[in-house]
Amino acid sequence: MKEDNMHESLEITEGLLKKYHDLNREKKEIEKKLNQMKKQLHHYFDETVGKEQKAEVKRGPYKAQRVIRSSVQYNDEKTIQKLEELNLQDFILVVKQPDTEKLEAAMKLDLVDQDAFADCKKQKHSQAITIKEENA
Numbered sequence: 001m002k003e004d005n006m007h008e009s010l011e012i013t014e015g016l017l018k019k020y021h022d023l024n025r026e027k028k029e030i031e032k033k034l035n036q037m038k039k040q041l042h043h044y045f046d047e048t049v050g051k052e053q054k055a056e057v058k059r060g061p062y063k064a065q066r067v068i069r070s071s072v073q074y075n076d077e078k079t080i081q082k083l084e085e086l087n088l089q090d091f092i093l094v095v096k097q098p099d100t101e102k103l104e105a106a107m108k109l110d111l112v113d114q115d116a117f118a119d120c121k122k123q124k125h126s127q128a129i130t131i132k133e134e135n136a
Contacts, residue, residue: 021131042066 045055045066056065083091106112 017131020129021133024131 041064044057045053048057049055052068054066054068056063058064080092083089103112103117107114107117
């Protein structure tokens with residue numbers, strides 16, 4: 001029985017491709033509508049409680065909440081300059097990182113042996129499926 005299901009899953013029919021294509025189109029339309037609604041909710045909250053303010057609204061059994069997340073980022077160049085001016089080198093990280101662009105270029109020019117770095121290299125692969133309706 002399990003083997004039968006595997007064979008069914010290996011069969012690609014026009015119907016399967018059409019369904020995938022149609023659902024993907026619907027997904028894009030739904031995402032577009034959801035984004036419009038999100039903008040409307042943010043606008044409502046901006047007008048009623050203020051921009052970047054936590055808020056909630058209840059209508060019937062539904063409750064919409066806006067959560068505000070914040071993060072702090074430092075401008076690397078300015079921060080390092082300021083730390084050096086204040087003689088705070090202990091607050092600066094020295095990160096050793098290979099210049100992979102230069103390494104790849106050197107390998108292409110045969111200045112560096114590729115085999116020497118074979119165990120250092122990791123290649124990532126990602127898969128994607130696209131289905132388009134072709135005009136007959």
